[in-house]
Amino acid sequence: MRVGIVCPYSFDVPGGVQFHVRDLAEHFIGQGHEVSVLAPADSETALPEYVVSAGRATAVRYNGSVARLNFGPVSAAKVNRWLDHGEFDVLHLHEPVTPSISVLALMAADGPIVATFHTSMLRSRTMQTAYPIVRPSLEKISGRIAVSEDARRTVTTHVGGDAVVIPNGVYVDRFEHARRRAQWTGTPTRPTIAFLGRMGEPRKGLPVLAAALPAVLDAVPGLRVLVAGPGDPAEVTEGMPDRVVAAMEFLGAVSDEDKAVLLASADVYVAPNTGGESFGIILIEAMSAGACVLASDLSAFWRVLDGGTAGALFRNEDPEDLAASLLTLLAEPDRRRRLATAGQARARQFDWSVVADRIMAVYETVIEGRMAARQGARTGWTRLLRGGDR
Numbered sequence: 001m002r003v004g005i006v007c008p009y010s011f012d013v014p015g016g017v018q019f020h021v022r023d024l025a026e027h028f029i030g031q032g033h034e035v036s037v038l039a040p041a042d043s044e045t046a047l048p049e050y051v052v053s054a055g056r057a058t059a060v061r062y063n064g065s066v067a068r069l070n071f072g073p074v075s076a077a078k079v080n081r082w083l084d085h086g087e088f089d090v091l092h093l094h095e096p097v098t099p100s101i102s103v104l105a106l107m108a109a110d111g112p113i114v115a116t117f118h119t120s121m122l123r124s125r126t127m128q129t130a131y132p133i134v135r136p137s138l139e140k141i142s143g144r145i146a147v148s149e150d151a152r153r154t155v156t157t158h159v160g161g162d163a164v165v166i167p168n169g170v171y172v173d174r175f176e177h178a179r180r181r182a183q184w185t186g187t188p189t190r191p192t193i194a195f196l197g198r199m200g201e202p203r204k205g206l207p208v209l210a211a212a213l214p215a216v217l218d219a220v221p222g223l224r225v226l227v228a229g230p231g232d233p234a235e236v237t238e239g240m241p242d243r244v245v246a247a248m249e250f251l252g253a254v255s256d257e258d259k260a261v262l263l264a265s266a267d268v269y270v271a272p273n274t275g276g277e278s279f280g281i282i283l284i285e286a287m288s289a290g291a292c293v294l295a296s297d298l299s300a301f302w303r304v305l306d307g308g309t310a311g312a313l314f315r316n317e318d319p320e321d322l323a324a325s326l327l328t329l330l331a332e333p334d335r336r337r338r339l340a341t342a343g344q345a346r347a348r349q350f351d352w353s354v355v356a357d358r359i360m361a362v363y364e365t366v367i368e369g370r371m372a373a374r375q376g377a378r379t380g381w382t383r384l385l386r387g388g389d390r
């Protein structure tokens with residue numbers, strides 16, 4: 001099958017949608033399909049050979065985050081060229097209502113179209129401006145996927161119609177096989193906790209973790225807080241107490257291999273995110289690596305952690321509750337192990353081998369539906385030209 005996938009966010013920075021698109025493309029290529037991905041990227045960014053750059057992206061504030069998108073006539077021309085050249089059997093757009101190359105592709109494309117909604121909130125100003133332009137084209141989408149119930153609710157409430165829920169995928173084995181590294185492994189007096197993500201974005205919750213740390217450090221002065229991900233440590237630590245900053249070790253953006261090792265090594269993986277998460281791909285990664293997860297009780301996270309059986313939860317944006325939950329986990333290695341084992345078992349459901357088959361089934365349904373509609377139209381015309389079937 002010839003598959004065209006459009007990713008609206010730039011491949012210059014790590015992000016859930018980008019990784020979802022990359023992994024899905026590689027899974028289908030591994031199965032023998034022909035896949036081309038169109039995504040924004042800087043000219044210096046090294047891209048896999050199946051990715052076509054849609055040009056440099058502009059940073060836009062969106063969904064409590066900074067999205068790197070591109071839009072406009074130059075991008076539209078690139079999208080059109082890619083579509084003409086690709087002759088895809090199916091076009092898979094991600095975030096089709098975010099003003100981006102996904103919208104441009106939706107407006108220009110003709111043929112079977114599948115769209116995946118990753119967002120759990122659409123009420124942004126950027127979104128509201130774009131929505132009236134996009135709305136007429138939304139009817140062209142014949143297969144709608146939402147990555148979670150939260151993302152699906154966004155579709156039913158703000159976009160109209162429904163979507164089938166197919167979660168984000170993870171290559172579970174890659175994380176499961178990661179071995180601990182002494183440098184990041186905790187000891188009884190110097191336990192390690194890990195945070196990973198775009199730390200400069202408040203919704204990723206580093207300030208909530210920082211606010212919880214004084215109470216945790218009172219009880220566990222040797223605690224090491226390993227902070228990985230893109231962002232400027234000087235900026236994010238501004239105004240934090242010295243001893244909190246001293247407990248933090250900034251690793252910067254890490255490779256995929258180091259990410260898996262870090263998650264496997266830390267005593268607890270903390271996800272203090274405050275909102276805007278549709279799923280929480282990072283939780284599945286941590287669970288796959290065998291980490292004990294402690295996450296805020298956002299509904300998306302609650303679902304991924306199966307209501308707290310596959311990882312612990314604390315009250316969102318409540319540093320006191322975070323500190324108390326973390327201290328309990330640090331004091332109870334058996335509980336940590338139980339949660340980690342349950343988490344690793346649960347993560348299997350989100351392996352690409354399961355998730356990609358479900359996405360392929362949507363592609364097939366959409367392609368068959370299109371062929372049936374064409375056939376129906378042809379039969380209708382034939383009957384009409386023959387003067388009906390009487």
Ligand SMILES: Nc1nc2c(ncn2[C@@H]2O[C@H](COP(=O)(O)OP(=O)(O)O[C@H]3O[C@H](CO)[C@@H](O)[C@H](O)[C@@H]3O)[C@@H](O)[C@H]2O)c(=O)[nH]1
Nearest residue numbers: 014015016017118229253254255256277278279280281282
């Ligand atoms: N290798 C590496 N990966 C990183 C780094 N920083 C972040 N990532 C990866 O980037 C991905 C997602 O990051 P998040 O910050 O958790 O999510 P997001 O980009 O806001 O993604 C949104 O869409 C996802 C996909 O549907 C959702 O899962 C997520 O909840 C959110 O709505 C995860 O795979 C995470 O491991 C890094 O320094 N290095």
